[in-house]
Amino acid sequence: MIETVILVVQVALGIGGLVALVRVIRGPSLADRIIGLDLLLLLLAGGVATTGHPEEDLLVPVLIVVTLIAFAGTIIVARFIEWRDTE
Amino acid sequence: MSALDVLGTVVMAAGGALSLLAAIGIVVFPTTLARMHAATKSASLGLALLAIGIGIVAEGWGLFAVGLLLAAFLFGTAPISGHMLGRAAYFAGQTEGLVHDDLAGVDLRPLHVVERAERGFSVPRWFLLLVVWVVFWRDPTVAVLAGGAIVAAIVEMLLTTTPGVTRVRPAAVIVFLVRYFGMVVVSNLRVAREVLNPGHDGIREAIVAAPLSTDSIFVATLVANAITFTPGTLTVELTDDPRVVYVHVLQFSSVEEIHEQVADLERLVSAAFAA
Numbered sequence: 001m002i003e004t005v006i007l008v009v010q011v012a013l014g015i016g017g018l019v020a021l022v023r024v025i026r027g028p029s030l031a032d033r034i035i036g037l038d039l040l041l042l043l044l045a046g047g048v049a050t051t052g053h054p055e056e057d058l059l060v061p062v063l064i065v066v067t068l069i070a071f072a073g074t075i076i077v078a079r080f081i082e083w084r085d086t087e
Numbered sequence: 088m089s090a091l092d093v094l095g096t097v098v099m100a101a102g103g104a105l106s107l108l109a110a111i112g113i114v115v116f117p118t119t120l121a122r123m124h125a126a127t128k129s130a131s132l133g134l135a136l137l138a139i140g141i142g143i144v145a146e147g148w149g150l151f152a153v154g155l156l157l158a159a160f161l162f163g164t165a166p167i168s169g170h171m172l173g174r175a176a177y178f179a180g181q182t183e184g185l186v187h188d189d190l191a192g193v194d195l196r197p198l199h200v201v202e203r204a205e206r207g208f209s210v211p212r213w214f215l216l217l218v219v220w221v222v223f224w225r226d227p228t229v230a231v232l233a234g235g236a237i238v239a240a241i242v243e244m245l246l247t248t249t250p251g252v253t254r255v256r257p258a259a260v261i262v263f264l265v266r267y268f269g270m271v272v273v274s275n276l277r278v279a280r281e282v283l284n285p286g287h288d289g290i291r292e293a294i295v296a297a298p299l300s301t302d303s304i305f306v307a308t309l310v311a312n313a314i315t316f317t318p319g320t321l322t323v324e325l326t327d328d329p330r331v332v333y334v335h336v337l338q339f340s341s342v343e344e345i346h347e348q349v350a351d352l353e354r355l356v357s358a359a360f361a362a
Contacts, residue, residue: 002144005096009103009137016110023113023122031119031176035126038168039109042130046106049138049154050099060153060223063138067157071164078171085179 006050013047034077041070095143102136105129105275112282118184119176121290124278124321124337127169131161131316132275149225156222162271166315166322173323173335177294187342189296190324190333213243259359266355267313274318277338293339294323297349299330301357307332309356310349317352320345 017040024036045066048059112125135158142151182188220235221227281289299307304327311325311332324333336345 002092002096005100006141009099012103012107016107019107019110019114026114029119029176029179029181031172031179031181032113032122034172035113035119035122039113039126039130042134043106043110046102046134046137049134049141050103059150060225063153063157064223067134067160067164071168074168075171078168078175081172081175081179085175 010047010050013043013050017043030077030081034074038070038074041066041073045070091143091146095140095145097140098136098143099140102133102138102140105133105136105279108279108282109133112278115282115287117287117290118292119181120173120321120323120335121184121292121337123169123173123176123335124319125282127165127315127321128271128274128278129282131165132271135161149222152222153225156219162316163312166312169315170311170322170324173321177323184290184292185294186291186339187293187295190294193333208240208243212246213239216242254360256359259355263355263359267316270313270317270352274316274320277318281337289338291336291339293336295334295336295339295342295345296331297334297346299332299349299353301330301353301361303361306353306356306361309360310353313352313356314349317348320348 020036020039020043022036024033024040027033045063048062048066051059106129109125109129112129113122116122116125135154138154138157139151140154142148142154177190182191216239217232217235220239221231224231224235281287299310301307301310307325307330311322314320314322314332314334319337321335321337322332323335325331326333332349334345334349339345
């Protein structure tokens with residue numbers, strides 16, 4: 001039962017990733033693409049989390065790194081957009 | 088299946104559903120700022136629920152604690168990236184669809200800098216950092232504790248203190264956290280309803296300037312951060328003088344309603360943290 005739910009959730013996350021890609025490709029602005037990429041990373045982290053097992057030592061570092069990259073990446077691009085538009 | 092398994096499964100399923108709704112939301116919502124509501128609110132809560140749910144199911148309490156920490160991290164960072172990206176999108180001229188705009192014509196310094204506060208060492212904060220360290224190592228051996236104590240001390244000494252926090256009232260903090268959690272749930276339900284509403288005709292976007300009465304930077308920052316997870320609102324800009332928070336509203340009905348919502352939040356935060 002639990003395995004089935006986990007599988008369903010993973011499929012949902014996979015579909016979500018494909019849907020988010022639509023926004024990354026369509027844009028139209030850079031901010032829209034970054035929203036899509038940020039979400040893609042969070043969905044990836046969600047997928048990693050569903051494989052979670054207490055003895056799995058890699059899980060925590062991977063979760064931290066992925067969410068940190070999503071956060072830092074979004075902020076860097078946001079700064080870039082402001083810099084580009086005020087130059 | 089034990090009761091814990093049922094609870095964990097339900098939490099996880101909710102997390103998966105929210106994550107999928109977030110993805111659909113960023114595709115179907117009409118404007119960049121509207122899409123950010125789906126991306127910040129639903130995706131953060133979705134991932135947090137996934138991590139906490141798997142922790143419950145696995146009955147690994149270390150994993151459960153990591154899930155809670157990840158949730159705290161997401162709820163702290165998502166408003167920041169949401170604010171910065173929303174601000175950038177606004178100044179890049181993506182203002183179509185706004186029925187009311189208090190930011191129009193406001194001359195804001197790009198990337199404005201707040202003056203630095205003096206440095207200081209806070210023992211409670213050092214202890215909090217140490218707890219985070221131990222939870223991530225999941226194994227409180229002497230080496231981990233000693234290493235954590237040193238790293239936490241270095242981080243604490245390099246941090247700047249935040250002016251304006253003179254007192255923490257535990258009872259009021261709990262009241263704030265409970266109310267805040269309720270707001271997070273309601274705001275996610277409202278976004279979810281809008282995503283599933285085929286015409287998305289509930290969307291009436293606006294940017295409202297809400298004045299804050301606090302003189303503490305800490306309280307103002309916390310309010311601005313929390314607004315992003317309260318129903319229908321997303322912080323776009325916070326100005327220091329006068330202290331005003333500019334809020335993007337997804338389902339706008341009246342300016343007074345937003346002022347009321349922000350003032351309510353400010354009362355909760357002030358009760359918990361202000362002098």
